[in-house]
Amino acid sequence: MRVVTLTINDQLLSGRDDETILQVAKAHNIQIPTLCQLDGLSTWGGCRLCLVHIHGSDKLSPACVTKVTEGMVVETESERLNKYRHTIVEMLYTEGNHICSVCVSNNNCELQSTAQNLGIDHISLPYLYPSRTVDASHERFVFDPNRCILCTRCVRVCDEIEGAHTWDVAGRGINSHLITDLNEAWGESTSCTSCGKCVEVCPTGSLYEKGKAGGEMVKHAEFLTYIEEMRKNHK
């Protein structure tokens, strides 16, 4: 491990060479939008919102997986990046059926706050209006695929932290969807431990506790970093 110095948005900063651009930026209060990334889980690199421009590279790089190097010069904001992020979030809105006013996570939703931070006030792409059925078979939780953005945080937390691997993604492309076990009802799952970790890490109102009404569902993903610390100390 080595300490390196780099420039992010004209600020001269230092970080460890095993850290990512996102980690160094966060440590210095520079906000880069993310949806799939979550501290304590493996990186996924699928939402593409954290793409940044690195001087000397003609391709954009995802800040969540790109390690910092000595002398690196990074731009996290530009008109072009803003346009891309804008369009990607719009794509998510058109892909599902997101109706904030009736959503349990209204005002506590990462998709919503990302859209607000980007200044999105309308969707210019046509809505795809998929037909998706809500799974309320679990005794404590509900899965509403209409609000799912396929960030796979639930899949990863269930596999990596809980060790149950109840969730996975089935199908491919636009037909990708979350499943439990062999695409069976969640309530019938033989592998689910009902720990609720998936609900806490879900960035939207797709996974929530039964009985919550519009805007009542507040998620707490901080447990992940505690678990990570605890497990490290036990070793």
Added chain:
Amino acid sequence: MPSSSPINAPHSMAPPTDDPRWRLVDTTMRHYGYAPNALIETLRIVQESFGYLDAIAMKYIARSLRMPLSKVYGVVTFYGLFRLKPPGEHTCTVCLGTACYIKGAKNLLDAVKLCTGLLLGQTSADNKISLLSCRCFGACGIAPAAILDGQVIGNLNSSEMEKHIRKWTVSK
């Protein structure tokens, strides 16, 4: 899920039925040492032997390879090769590669639709004919081509296609 089988001896697990075809499946998994990378090959062998993959087969493979059920289902639905339902008695696979498309693969699909009413991916109600497509099976030199019951036929036109399909619909 029954947890009776000892965790270190997955091969001691009994197959779902005494159908001899499971022996081939077991041999495949053993060849790979019951490692996770045996999954796709094992699924392929099951499909080749039984024609499709059902929940019983997927559960058996998942347990034998000590793998989550959802992971097996995710893999099965990712690859175009795997089927969750049995195919029809006859299958017609129309190639939709670029060369075939340019040379009128659409007309071949229309021809099949005309005499069977089937759309891409469908199997007739009497389970006689399945209409499938393939992204390209490399017979571009004789485009447009189709595979009818395993036989590659090239330079097809709609009326020839119709003739082939009629043979299936008429014959007993």
Added chain:
Amino acid sequence: MNANNLNNSKAQTIRSNDDLLLCAEREKDRQAQYKQNLFVCMGTACQSCGSTEVLKALSSRIKDLGLEKDYLISPGGCQGNCSQAPLVSVHPQNVLYQNISPQNTNDIIGSLKGSPIKELSCDNQSSFFARQTRIVTEYRGLLNPERIEDYIAVGGFSSLLKVLTQMSPSQVIQEITCSGLRGRGGAGYPTGLKWSTVAKANDSQKYVICNADEGDPGAFMNRNVLEDYPYKILEGMTIAGYAVGANQGYVYVRAEYDVAVKRVENAIKNMQRLALLGNSIGNTSFNFNLEVRVGGGAFVCGEETALIASIEGGRALPSPRPPYPAESGLWGHPTLINNVETYGHIAPIIRNGSQWFANIGTQKSKGTKTFALSGCIKNTGLVEVALGTTLREMIFDIGGGVPEGRKFKAVQTGGPAGGCIPESQLDASIDYESLKSLGSFMGSGGMIVMDDSSCMVDVAKYFMQFCAAESCGKCIPCRVGTVHIYDLLNKITKGEASLEDLSQLESLCDVVQNTSLCGLGQGAPNPVLSTLHFFKDEYIAHIVDHICPAGACGPKGQDLRRPACVL
């Protein structure tokens, strides 16, 4: 084992160059016993036109006549000119018969003593054959792909033994680097550089993978090469294994290519039998083994990180690079991934020297490339040409142009990440840089010719539908963006789009191209962008005049918005 007891030993193995030469001599003697060698093409096209029956008829007729000792009938590899299938070649008479059926059996056998039958023979000196330069497809149609001895008789495995006994791994890499060989999968990354990166990686376990998941629709070069020259590919992989320090290799083949899978499996068995695979190859300390992995039919497996995920048994999802497979690939170990054709060049380069190879091709694109010529063209089939050949030579001299009465419109190269090149650009040379500058892509080598009945918007829509269906779904721009682009193109082909839709289309292409995770998404907008560049007038005609000039999206001249006549 020395040459003397090789003759008597049942389990013959090849441990030295002498063993190899002896094996080659014996095979040549065997072939020389026959007055003529007949090869019946067993390629996909010929088989579908009945070459199996031709082979059976010829063999049984020869048997009936008691001429088995005079004439050898073998299944052979593809001759290349698939439009004249089925094909039979006769050597040393040097005749190629076309459109053969079992009825021609007697005539052909009758002519073996005398002169060839004019009416059935195909001009094998025509420009289709004469303009080709063959490295990967050397000895085209003259090798029985099932027999390892056939390959050994024409110098097979001499490169492997040369490398093992006379060259150090770094010398091998040096030789490949000097040859200027670039990846034949499409992107054109320097092969020597790739090899040296894997060689430098510090790990006791490394892997070599051959990417034979040829996914481009309209491309069948890898299928062909793997079916006809399995030993050449495996020899290349084994040399690569020695050069980078790997002891295990995988050939990842699409399940649809069942013949290729069987031939490669058979080739591996034969190599193991002769000790050309396994432990202590060539009496050296080099151990190497190969296995086939059959792909499940997902285009994204062409992406190397996705292919690795698939070999590991999971969903073929690409992962962000770096880390590159050269540092951390299969099961986290350094992995070399090359395309079938890249491996096909290795043995010839070692045998003939890097300088020989570097003299073929252009300044930056060395050597030859195989192309699958198809679509609206007279001579469809597989051809191999020196890089730097112009598109015009390819389409009009080798391909014979478009059939009578039709007009050339565009040629599509590079598959779903490629583009459509119009008539005005046909003098461009076929090499990595020139195709890229035309907004297309070398790709794996599909070359589909389109005439004036093809609509460019419809073609763009076709590719977008393909990409949307093959998107793995991991990253948002590719998963959702391709669907939106497809919907817009569909709207245009129905005559219902506006000029605002056109600018939204361009904007979406920009987003998908620059933000997608892997090559599939990054390349997906190319067919749209290239047709927009060269054929914008067709887009405009659909949008402003609501007509399809080619008559593909609706009857020529008719308003696309009018419902189709129910009668």
